[in-house]
Amino acid sequence: MPSLNKLLKTIEKNNQKADLDMVRLAFEFANKAHEGQKRLSGEPYINHSMATAQTLAEIKADMPTIIAGILHDVPEDTDVTLKKVEKDFGKEVSTLIKGITKLSTVKYRGIDRYVENLKKMFVAAAQDYRVMIIKFADRLHNLKTLNHQPEHKQKRIAEETLKIYAPIAGLLGIWHLRWQLEDECFKYLYPKEYSELKDKYEIKQQKQRDKLIGVVTNNLSKEAKKNKLKYEISGRFKHLYSIWLKMKNEHKKFNEIYDVFAMRIIVDNVSDCYKMLGIIHSLWMPKKDRFKDYISIPKPNGYRTLHTTVFGPDGKLVEFQIRTMQMHEEALFGVAAHWRYKNPTKTHSTWIDEILKIQKISKNNKDYMKELKFDIFSDRIFIFTPKGDVIDLPTEATPVDFAYHVHTEIGNKCVSAIINEKMEPLNTKLKNGDLAEIIIDKNRKGPNIDWLKFVKTSTAKEHIRRHAKNKGIISSLIGKIRP
Ligand code: MN
Numbered sequence: 001m002p003s004l005n006k007l008l009k010t011i012e013k014n015n016q017k018a019d020l021d022m023v024r025l026a027f028e029f030a031n032k033a034h035e036g037q038k039r040l041s042g043e044p045y046i047n048h049s050m051a052t053a054q055t056l057a058e059i060k061a062d063m064p065t066i067i068a069g070i071l072h073d074v075p076e077d078t079d080v081t082l083k084k085v086e087k088d089f090g091k092e093v094s095t096l097i098k099g100i101t102k103l104s105t106v107k108y109r110g111i112d113r114y115v116e117n118l119k120k121m122f123v124a125a126a127q128d129y130r131v132m133i134i135k136f137a138d139r140l141h142n143l144k145t146l147n148h149q150p151e152h153k154q155k156r157i158a159e160e161t162l163k164i165y166a167p168i169a170g171l172l173g174i175w176h177l178r179w180q181l182e183d184e185c186f187k188y189l190y191p192k193e194y195s196e197l198k199d200k201y202e203i204k205q206q207k208q209r210d211k212l213i214g215v216v217t218n219n220l221s222k223e224a225k226k227n228k229l230k231y232e233i234s235g236r237f238k239h240l241y242s243i244w245l246k247m248k249n250e251h252k253k254f255n256e257i258y259d260v261f262a263m264r265i266i267v268d269n270v271s272d273c274y275k276m277l278g279i280i281h282s283l284w285m286p287k288k289d290r291f292k293d294y295i296s297i298p299k300p301n302g303y304r305t306l307h308t309t310v311f312g313p314d315g316k317l318v319e320f321q322i323r324t325m326q327m328h329e330e331a332l333f334g335v336a337a338h339w340r341y342k343n344p345t346k347t348h349s350t351w352i353d354e355i356l357k358i359q360k361i362s363k364n365n366k367d368y369m370k371e372l373k374f375d376i377f378s379d380r381i382f383i384f385t386p387k388g389d390v391i392d393l394p395t396e397a398t399p400v401d402f403a404y405h406v407h408t409e410i411g412n413k414c415v416s417a418i419i420n421e422k423m424e425p426l427n428t429k430l431k432n433g434d435l436a437e438i439i440i441d442k443n444r445k446g447p448n449i450d451w452l453k454f455v456k457t458s459t460a461k462e463h464i465r466r467h468a469k470n471k472g473i474i475s476s477l478i479g480k481i482r483p
Helices: 002-014 019-035 044-057 063-071 082-103 112-127 127-145 151-171 175-189 191-204 206-226 239-250 269-283 325-342 350-361 365-369 399-406 406-412 449-453 458-481
Strands: 231-237 259-267 306-311 317-324 378-384 390-396 415-420 422-424 436-440
Touching: 002 044, 002 063, 002 399, 002 406, 019 044, 019 063, 019 082, 019 350, 044 063, 044 127, 063 082, 063 127, 082 127, 127 325, 151 175, 151 191, 175 191, 175 239, 191 239, 191 399, 191 415, 206 231, 206 259, 206 269, 206 422, 269 306, 269 317, 269 399, 269 406, 317 325, 350 422, 399 406, 399 415, 406 415, 406 458, 449 458
Parallel strands: 259 317
Antiparallel strands: 231 259, 306 317, 378 390, 415 422, 415 436
């Protein structure tokens, strides 16, 4: 069985002491339980179970998580009960599988159920975050085989993943999965944009980039050798979805985004990180304001790495990220790989404790969202209307964006806003969980062209521009239509 051998190899590479017999047993157990079952693609069901486990092994999840990954669909989709799984594989594994089965009831059904769904996911994670990790791996394989589903289901699953799963994967620090999930969804939700970008980015620029990487690596290796510095270097590419978001949010063309790729360097220890930085700065001139020392001052989510951008070969800007292997694994795999460095019984990250606390004290969804101190959706914020509806907007959106989102006329006639019961100007930056109400002036003729300086959504921009352009025409039309 090739998928079993591949899995065993990956596990062994990460953990020499792993109990590989347990993996073989789990495989045989699942293979027998799913016997005769096929996926929509026509391939045997067990392929899905093994792909899920493979993803988990790659993000360096612990053994119970990988075993549960192999067995995750057994109780729900076969005659074999959870009790039987527990008897053969123990309580820890069976509890994880029980959690996954529970999670399958969570679905995205539009914004109304959104907060409720999030809550369920958080509660599940708070009990054991490994349940969520298995769910992400499961979802990733489902997305990869999504072309066998009918179109309406493709869109629904992709949207649900993009809005619920991917942000939470990021919150758990499992960026490696978040990026993969997002790119798979991107393909189904924006097929045209996806293939355009893929073509530009991956095919047309490949050669040029490979050449640059080659030159940089060559120069660096000579200096590193002189300094007896051990290191690994690779080119790291931004995933397509994040490039697309950046283009959209900052209204940039593809060739205006220069940080689409970075050189990643892994060294043995912290002092080598700084030595490597010194070498890079001695070879190429650093760009002002682009050096960030996240080792001395880690990001709030714990991210540690040195970042610098230099004027590389031919004056081309090249970004470097320098880190140790531990920093690297923490940055990509987040809580999934925590057990490798920390006490495995204390792997709950602080945010999960925070969620549990909030869950206990919050009485309604509004409080719940308000109390979430951390940034769940790094690129979206959720704003409540006085009626309790939730509107999602890009970060730093203003009351004007909010107003246009509610209704065009409210946008056109807004004069100020009440945010969390306090009167605020229209250029205020809204924050996640704010309660906003728009004050309008019925006699107002239309939007102010200056609003373009601070609005964030394309809807608002469009309305303001159109209004400015057609001012004369519109008012003369209204004059004619109205008696
Ligand atoms: Mn599954």
